Amino acid sequence: MGEEETKVTSTRIPRLTPLDIHNKEFTRSFRGYNEEEVDEFLDLIVAELEWYMRENEELQANIAGLESRINHYKGLEETLKNAIVLAQKAADQIKESATREADAIIEEARRQADIIKEQAEEIRRKAYEEIEEQRQKAMRFKTEMRTLLNSTLEMLDKNVNSITRVLEGDNNRNDWR
Numbered sequence: 001m002g003e004e005e006t007k008v009t010s011t012r013i014p015r016l017t018p019l020d021i022h023n024k025e026f027t028r029s030f031r032g033y034n035e036e037e038v039d040e041f042l043d044l045i046v047a048e049l050e051w052y053m054r055e056n057e058e059l060q061a062n063i064a065g066l067e068s069r070i071n072h073y074k075g076l077e078e079t080l081k082n083a084i085v086l087a088q089k090a091a092d093q094i095k096e097s098a099t100r101e102a103d104a105i106i107e108e109a110r111r112q113a114d115i116i117k118e119q120a121e122e123i124r125r126k127a128y129e130e131i132e133e134q135r136q137k138a139m140r141f142k143t144e145m146r147t148l149l150n151s152t153l154e155m156l157d158k159n160v161n162s163i164t165r166v167l168e169g170d171n172n173r174n175d176w177r
Contacts, residue, residue, distance in 0.1 A: 018046040018053070 021042055026032075 016049070018049045021049065022046050 024042065026038065028035075
């Protein structure tokens with residue numbers, strides 16, 4: 001609508017009213033019009049003019065009401081435009097806030113993941129150390145056991161040899177009796 005709209009609310013003051021027509025007196029002349037017919041016709045014109053004037057007043061009132069509604073709707077339109085702008089700003093702020101929050105959550109998750117990785121690496125390192133320590137203990141045990149078994153075998157060999165000699169010596173003694 002804007003600047004192209006034209007105002008129709010200006011009231012036009014009629015130059016001729018029904019009362020002007022009703023009160024109009026014509027001069028009489030010889031061979032003039034039939035006075036009764038002229039009066040009837042003027043009465044008809046008065047009635048028509050009154051009807052047009054009432055119709056015009058109703059239309060003017062209707063136009064004023066419509067213009068009022070248009071202004072109301074223009075106000076609503078402006079309000080809606082402002083509401084849309086505010087809603088867009090709010091949506092942008094919410095989106096920006098959500099993005100910041102998501103970034104913070106991601107950063108916190110990465111930090112937690114780094115901590116968990118470090119802890120897992122420490123657990124893995126300790127497990128390897130424990131495995132190495134157990135392997136070394138097993139090697140020491142094996143060595144100690146081998147030494148013990150070797151020493152026990154040597155003792156057993158010595159004792160078996162001693163027993164064998166003693167027994168061989170007893171057998172030799174029994175032979176001389």
